[in-house]
Amino acid sequence: MKKYLSFLAFAAILSSCQTSENTEVDYTQMSDEERLEIAKEIAQNTIMVDGHVDLPYRMKVGGFTLQREILDVSVRTPDGNFDFPRAKEGGLDAPFMSIYIPAGNQQIPGASKALADSLILMTERLAETFPDKFAMAYSPADVEANFAKGLVSLPMGMENGAGLEDDISNVEYFHQRGIRYITLTHGKANLIGDSSYDSLRPHGGLSEYGEQVVKEMNRVGIMVDLSHVSDETFKDALAITQVPVIASHSSARKFTPGFERNMSDELIQAMAKNGGVMMINFGGSFIDSAYAAGSSKVREHLVNYMAENNLSRSDSAFRAYAESYAAANNPFPSVQKVADHIDHVVNLVGIDHVGFGSDFDGVGDSLPTGLKDVSMFPNLIAELLKRGYSKEDIEKICYKNIFRVWQAVEDYAKK
Numbered sequence: 001m002k003k004y005l006s007f008l009a010f011a012a013i014l015s016s017c018q019t020s021e022n023t024e025v026d027y028t029q030m031s032d033e034e035r036l037e038i039a040k041e042i043a044q045n046t047i048m049v050d051g052h053v054d055l056p057y058r059m060k061v062g063g064f065t066l067q068r069e070i071l072d073v074s075v076r077t078p079d080g081n082f083d084f085p086r087a088k089e090g091g092l093d094a095p096f097m098s099i100y101i102p103a104g105n106q107q108i109p110g111a112s113k114a115l116a117d118s119l120i121l122m123t124e125r126l127a128e129t130f131p132d133k134f135a136m137a138y139s140p141a142d143v144e145a146n147f148a149k150g151l152v153s154l155p156m157g158m159e160n161g162a163g164l165e166d167d168i169s170n171v172e173y174f175h176q177r178g179i180r181y182i183t184l185t186h187g188k189a190n191l192i193g194d195s196s197y198d199s200l201r202p203h204g205g206l207s208e209y210g211e212q213v214v215k216e217m218n219r220v221g222i223m224v225d226l227s228h229v230s231d232e233t234f235k236d237a238l239a240i241t242q243v244p245v246i247a248s249h250s251s252a253r254k255f256t257p258g259f260e261r262n263m264s265d266e267l268i269q270a271m272a273k274n275g276g277v278m279m280i281n282f283g284g285s286f287i288d289s290a291y292a293a294g295s296s297k298v299r300e301h302l303v304n305y306m307a308e309n310n311l312s313r314s315d316s317a318f319r320a321y322a323e324s325y326a327a328a329n330n331p332f333p334s335v336q337k338v339a340d341h342i343d344h345v346v347n348l349v350g351i352d353h354v355g356f357g358s359d360f361d362g363v364g365d366s367l368p369t370g371l372k373d374v375s376m377f378p379n380l381i382a383e384l385l386k387r388g389y390s391k392e393d394i395e396k397i398c399y400k401n402i403f404r405v406w407q408a409v410e411d412y413a414k415k
Helices: 002-018 032-045 055-061 084-090 103-107 111-129 140-148 169-176 208-220 231-240 265-274 289-308 316-328 335-349 374-386 391-414
Strands: 049-053 094-100 134-136 152-154 156-159 179-183 223-225 277-280 354-356
Touching: 032 374, 032 391, 049 156, 049 277, 049 354, 049 391, 055 094, 055 111, 084 152, 084 374, 094 111, 094 140, 094 152, 094 179, 103 111, 111 134, 111 152, 111 156, 134 140, 140 152, 140 391, 156 223, 169 179, 169 208, 208 223, 208 231, 208 391, 223 391, 231 265, 265 277, 265 335, 277 335, 277 391, 289 316, 335 354, 335 374, 354 391, 374 391
Parallel strands: 049 094, 094 156, 134 152, 156 179, 179 223, 277 354
Antiparallel strands: none
8 A cells, every 4th residue: 555655646746747837736636645745855856945943042052162063963963953964854955044142132232243243153164064064155046056066055144133233334244244134123122123022112113223224234135034023113114124024933923812923914914015025933832822821731730740759850750751741732733733824824915925934943842743843844835735735836935935035135235
C-alpha cells in the first residue's frame, strides 16, 4: 500500500510539473499523503522566506559572543527551532535574522546600538564560518543567487528601532551594516513611537523623531516593519511612508480579541491598500486565544504534581509524567489554526498581502503541533493545498509577496 501511495504521489508531482500554465492541478482531490509529497516538492523547489527567526538572540542567550565559538547551526542542534539541516528539510531558504533589542536596553544610552552591532557581527560570522551552508543577503537578487547555489540566506531585520538611539544618521549606518527592515518598537514605547504591549502611550502614535525615521528608512531603502507597534503608531507610519510596509511577524486579531499585538481587520485592510505584506506569526498566543488558558492549566497541574510527590523538574519520574500529561492534555494549537489566519487575510484583502513570519526561536514552547521547527513548513503548505490554494498562491506566500515589497523599497531608494 505504501509503495502504491508513493507511486501516486510521484505521478501527481510529475503531472503537476507537466501541466500547462493555464491548467491548475486540483490538490483538494488528493489524499493527505499525496498532498504532503507535493508540498515537500514545492518547498524544495520554491524560494521560501520567513520574516522573523530569532537565532541571533538565541545564540546570545546561550552565552555565545564574538569572543567565543559561535553556536554550530550547520549541524542538527538538540534544541531551538532552526538549524541548517532542518531548514533544508523544510525548504526554508531565507530566514530574516532578528537583530533583537530588548526594551530594557533603552534605559542605557548606547546599549541598544552596541547590542545591534554585536548581533549583526555574530550573524555575519555564521556565514563566514560555514560558507558552504550560509550566506548573507541584502536584496531579493542575493536570495535568488544563494538559492541557486543551495545556500541558506541570512537577511537581517532589526527588531526594535531603539537600536537607532537618538541619532537619525544611524538609519543609513544600519542600512550599510545590512539591516533591511526595522521593527519600529518592541515591548515598550521608545523614541520612535508607542508599542502595542505598553499601557503608556507618551507619543500618541509616532513621535516627531519617529516621523523622521520612517522618511529616512524610505530614503535609504529599509522596509518599515509595523509588528509590535500600537494601532496609532501603525496608522501614523502608513500616513507617512511612500512605499509599502510589512508586519514581519504578526497574526490576525480576529482570533485573539483584545490582543493589540495582532492586527485588526482595519489595519490589515490599510496595509493592503498601502501594498504591504503581513507575515503570519506561528506562536501559540498569536494564533489561538485559547492557548494561554490551556497552557496555564497544564503548567499549574504539573507544578502541583511536583509538590504533591516531592519531585523536581530534573527527576526522571517527573519528566516522564509531564511528557505523558502534556500529550494527553495538549494545549497547543494546530497547523490548521495557522492556515485559518492565512485564510482570513486572503479572504479580507487577497493573496498578495500575506507571508510567513514564524517567530521561530522567539516564542518558546508555544508552537503548533506540526510546526515545531523549520523542518515542518511542508505541513503548512499541505494544509493550504488542501484548502484549495494553487501552486502560484503558495509561491506568493513563500516569497513573491515579500520580494515585491522589498524590491519596491529598494527601487524607491535608488531614485
